[in-house]
Amino acid sequence: MSDFSFMIDGVEIPACEGQTILEAADAAGIYIPRLCDHEGLRHQGSCRVCTVKANGRSVAACTQPAAPDILVENENAHINKLRRDLVEMLFHEGNHLCPICEASGNCELQAMAYRLDMTEPTQFPYLEPCRALDASHPDIALDTNRCISCGRCIRASQDVDGKGVFGYVGRGIHRRVSVNGDTLADTDAEVTDFAISSEVCPVGCIIRKREGFTTPIGEREFDKALIGHDIEEKRDD
Amino acid sequence: MSEPRLIEISPVTRVEGHGKVTIHLDADGAVDEARLHIVEFRGFERFIRGRLLWEVPVIVQRLCGICPVSHHLAAAKAMDMIVGVDELPPTAEKMRRLMHYGQVMQSHVLHFFHLASPDLLFGFQAPAAKRNIFEVLAEHPELGRRAILMRKFGQDVIEATAGKKIHGTGAIPGGINRNLPVETRDALLEQIDDMELWAQNGLALIRDYTMKNLDMVKGFAAFASSYMSLVREGDGALDLYHGNLRAVNSDGSAIFDQLDYERYHEVLVEDVRSWSYMKFPFIDTLGPKDGWYRVGPLARMNTVDFIDTPLADAARTELLETNHGMPQHAVLGNHWARLIEVLHCVEKIRDLLHDPDLQGTDLVATGTRRHDGIGVIEAPRGNLIHHYEVDENDQVTYCNLIVSTTHNNEGLNRAVKAVAVRALSHQPTITEGMLNEVEVAIRAYDPCLSCATHALGQMPLKVEIVDAAGNVIHQRTRDA
Numbered sequence: 001m002s003d004f005s006f007m008i009d010g011v012e013i014p015a016c017e018g019q020t021i022l023e024a025a026d027a028a029g030i031y032i033p034r035l036c037d038h039e040g041l042r043h044q045g046s047c048r049v050c051t052v053k054a055n056g057r058s059v060a061a062c063t064q065p066a067a068p069d070i071l072v073e074n075e076n077a078h079i080n081k082l083r084r085d086l087v088e089m090l091f092h093e094g095n096h097l098c099p100i101c102e103a104s105g106n107c108e109l110q111a112m113a114y115r116l117d118m119t120e121p122t123q124f125p126y127l128e129p130c131r132a133l134d135a136s137h138p139d140i141a142l143d144t145n146r147c148i149s150c151g152r153c154i155r156a157s158q159d160v161d162g163k164g165v166f167g168y169v170g171r172g173i174h175r176r177v178s179v180n181g182d183t184l185a186d187t188d189a190e191v192t193d194f195a196i197s198s199e200v201c202p203v204g205c206i207i208r209k210r211e212g213f214t215t216p217i218g219e220r221e222f223d224k225a226l227i228g229h230d231i232e233e234k235r236d237d
Numbered sequence: 238m239s240e241p242r243l244i245e246i247s248p249v250t251r252v253e254g255h256g257k258v259t260i261h262l263d264a265d266g267a268v269d270e271a272r273l274h275i276v277e278f279r280g281f282e283r284f285i286r287g288r289l290l291w292e293v294p295v296i297v298q299r300l301c302g303i304c305p306v307s308h309h310l311a312a313a314k315a316m317d318m319i320v321g322v323d324e325l326p327p328t329a330e331k332m333r334r335l336m337h338y339g340q341v342m343q344s345h346v347l348h349f350f351h352l353a354s355p356d357l358l359f360g361f362q363a364p365a366a367k368r369n370i371f372e373v374l375a376e377h378p379e380l381g382r383r384a385i386l387m388r389k390f391g392q393d394v395i396e397a398t399a400g401k402k403i404h405g406t407g408a409i410p411g412g413i414n415r416n417l418p419v420e421t422r423d424a425l426l427e428q429i430d431d432m433e434l435w436a437q438n439g440l441a442l443i444r445d446y447t448m449k450n451l452d453m454v455k456g457f458a459a460f461a462s463s464y465m466s467l468v469r470e471g472d473g474a475l476d477l478y479h480g481n482l483r484a485v486n487s488d489g490s491a492i493f494d495q496l497d498y499e500r501y502h503e504v505l506v507e508d509v510r511s512w513s514y515m516k517f518p519f520i521d522t523l524g525p526k527d528g529w530y531r532v533g534p535l536a537r538m539n540t541v542d543f544i545d546t547p548l549a550d551a552a553r554t555e556l557l558e559t560n561h562g563m564p565q566h567a568v569l570g571n572h573w574a575r576l577i578e579v580l581h582c583v584e585k586i587r588d589l590l591h592d593p594d595l596q597g598t599d600l601v602a603t604g605t606r607r608h609d610g611i612g613v614i615e616a617p618r619g620n621l622i623h624h625y626e627v628d629e630n631d632q633v634t635y636c637n638l639i640v641s642t643t644h645n646n647e648g649l650n651r652a653v654k655a656v657a658v659r660a661l662s663h664q665p666t667i668t669e670g671m672l673n674e675v676e677v678a679i680r681a682y683d684p685c686l687s688c689a690t691h692a693l694g695q696m697p698l699k700v701e702i703v704d705a706a707g708n709v710i711h712q713r714t715r716d717a
Binding site: 099100102132133135136141207209210212213214215216217218 | 287288289291292294295296299399400401404405406407409410414415601630631632
């Protein structure tokens, strides 16, 4: 049952009161790229990869409520260029060495770069952060050089696990995700936490120890299809 | 000659990695000193520190694009020890072996046909424009086609076991992450008869070349030395994946035998010299002057008691008969030995493909954590040692790598000098063909300078002539 409809790239999308553009698009089988948003977590609207134009104005689809009769532009060269630039900046901010990263093939950042045709190193100089790997916890490690500050782990830990293991520190470009203690071992994080699960961290920052490379190449999540294929498969043209 | 001179060959071509040769001529034009310099630095041993133990086999294989599997497996074997696994499930060990035989096969085929065969088919002094794989393809199209397909087969085996032809992820601490699907097995088996026939043809080519030019081969950069490799526990057979260390003197007598490779540091010491980033290992009991040794295909033919596949074993016997059953010291004998190993790998791959264990589902074993791990393997270019220490947080705290080309450092330098003395001494002009002879000697070792030095970058070689005062007076440089 829908309350109203709106248009995305010329396709009529049914929507209910309170749905965001992204939620309504997902339900209709239209994929809008996103990194900081994750089903089951509250929307944050920080990565801006889900930027669309709603009646000509740039908005984050994950936080912008759907409204009757709005005209949304999602897939076009201009918007995808904007998204690709955002993704490139995420690569430029961290050390995303896909060839040696255990998240490779399951990494949403890598998969988004493929989807958005980022075919070469970023046009921006790399910042090359040099943060020590935190392997103090017996079952979990953190390589924050790979963190894209999406905050999914923060929301998962606070809202789902009820713990607050992770939080933001710093401001502006220096803002980054940190743990609520000197090291991860000082927190009450457990490997069974939702925040630690493979679906929450979109990159290779949160590492469940001893899992790396156990999934063969060819069987990893994005080996066979582009990111978003699960949503697009719901669409009946 | 009135002035001392320095010749520099830079870069050395048709080898993997970045190096140069300097040849010092005295005032009479006689070769005074000749050295192979490794001029790059990489530093894997340092930056692997702090990384997590299961990342190590994937990271360190990036040392090389030619034989990454060797580093992948040597590191995985070391990590097996760290996670307390002394015996892998049969499926895991056999998948790793299959990967390794595919790797050795494709690397040897690449070296022999693509890099070395132009020297043998067209002559050491042939024009530089002639000495490349494209000319081989033009003049010997069937040979060239087979070389490409044999290399592809080896890479297909690697892909079937590691997920990718280059830099896959098959081996994990304690096991493997996949088995071999029946369809993949059958696709490989369909090609195995061709591979065996072509390996035999390639072997016949180098055997006939060697026998026809035996005096030249025996005299070209040939000198006696000690040799070292893994041999199979118990019977001393060739085993490229696992075994104990054996070192033999030039007459074949043992220096040490069936030594657990975890004790490598008790018998091997590494010397450092100011002019190269590559270390000079030697056998401790014999000292730095006499303790140097060689590794690689010919070394393995000299150290092992036999080969456990019939065609390769017969070929080894034939090779050693050229020196009355004693160790063969001719550096060009490496090419023959390399083709024997290609045949051995094909025979091994055939046996493994018929083994139902490859379809097993028990892929990983577990054990009690240890602090130290040492993995040793016979890589295409020779013995390869990986040694790590890992702390209680699973982070690497120490890494030492001794790669095949490093073991061969002294041998390479002696080969360069031997050829330089013969080809360059008292020559009024130095021709490109003369310099290529120096490279032919280097190339026979199939050195991987990137691995040895841990160098970043392209693959070149350079020759210099320096005068007695150390001034560069003649230099030939070729771009990579």
